[in-house]
Amino acid sequence: MIDVTEIKGKAMVFGDGMNTDIIIPSQYLEDSDPRVYSKYVMAAVRPTTFDEVQEWGDTIFVGGNDFGSGSSREQAPDAIKYAGVKAVVAESFASIFFRNCINVGLPLLEAPGIKSMVGEGDEIIVNLETGLIQNLSNGKEMTAKPIEDFLLNKLKKGGLIPELQEYVKANNLDQ
16 A cells, blocks of 8 residues: 555656656667666656665655656656656646556646745655645645545555456456
């Protein structure tokens, strides 16, 4: 189970238009293992992203408008998740990216105005159930629209596949 009530980490801030080709450029997708290609997450705009996430520990990506736009590249949320990022909070998301994050179990929250209250390296807490975002570094708070319950339940279970596995097992469909 993923705790969606208190996701705490340091903010790594990105701009508008971080599309899936920026999140994980196609030249790094020769290997299908997300533990391999996650090392190149955001390399197009910040080549040291993976190393910084490893150094910082708990990291939350904070983005601008249209985060995850572009192709429906499913590897983009996996690259973020397998790099060790705890959640993504952005002004707005491309809808297919948003749903792909839910499906792979990467917590995210759409929060218009987030970039005006969070700076690089700020310590933040994100609550997906209530939409509350607290900046522990500057004392600011905001409330975004919480994620719908049925999507939140998928996140709590770790994504679509773990949810389906639980359903199959609970209903004795695996025989």
